[in-house]
Amino acid sequence: MDGGTLYSIGELARRTGLAVKTIRFYSDRGIVTPTDRTPAGYRRYGPEAVARLALVRTLRELGLGLDAIRRVTDRERTLGQVAAEHAAALDVQIGILRLQRAVLTTAARRDPTFEEMERMHQLATLSEAARRRLIDDFLDVVFDGRPGGSGHAGVRRSMTPELPDNPTEEQIAAWVELAELSLDPEFRVAVRNLVDSHVADPPEGSANPPRPDVVALTRELVRAAVQSGISPDSPQADPVVATLTAGCALALGHSDEAQLHGRLLHRLETANDPRRDRYFDLLAVINGWPAPEPLAPVIDWSVKALRIRTARHSNSVHRP
Known part of the structure; x- marks a missing residue:
């Protein structure tokens, strides 16, 4: 292609598939700049504008904002750096969307009241420390007063949920249901009674062997x-x-x-x-x-x- 070829906005639109209005907007924002103007003031763009607009279109379809795109086109940031930043931001958004979807999917199955919906949302958005406190409170009720050397510490650990940093929708939904279950007073009593009904191990230092569960x-x-x-x-x-x-x-x-x-x-x-x-x-x-x-x-x-x-x-x- 002749390096001296210049395109009008209409020709550029036909070559890139972008609307004339969109190209004019990008031009006004300085993302793609005209190489020259006609005596009548119409913009003319060089061949490099086609490649630049193709890049802009791809980045926009990937969700990048215009400020980030300008930093790339102005060579303030490399494409790899901006891509990494945007990927990290998407990870956060995906996590939020996954959580929202899990709560809504669970709600769709249950047809909850407004109060129940609010509780489900609160449980889904608890911090790690708050989740730990909730489960610790449940297990404290279940194992309160049990002999320290009876092996219940291991059983307690085996009953402790550990939601990963990037949980799936299924894990989030499971956490919400488990948390609701652990807050249920009747369930707490039932599990406590189950623990109480087990014969305790003999006192520490006893010569008698542990009784079977x-x-x-x-x-x-x-x-x-x-x-x-x-x-x-x-x-x-x-x-x-x-x-x-x-x-x-x-x-x-x-x-x-x-x-x-x-x-x-x-x-x-x-x-x-x-x-x-x-x-x-x-x-x-x-x-x-x-x-x-x-x-x-x-x-x-x-x-x-x-x-x-x-x-x-x-x-x-x-x-x-």
């Missing part, structure tokens, strides 16, 4: 029966229940079968809260952990099996 032991001993589809009222369930009650005898401190079944039923019914499974499902999403194995199917099976055998034992005792 009934819930954990039930999951270990009953899991296979549930996965195999064994019905809790079938004869095949009898050895499973026998193994379970024998394994829990130490933890519950009973050898009498009827008393043992009653204590075990009470313990498992206390633990059988679907909100507990939901808490750990949400915790796994927030912390990026694998989805936990649900506890409810194992406890449901065990409770049904124990009730059936307790009824059988009662009938046999009262049979004339």
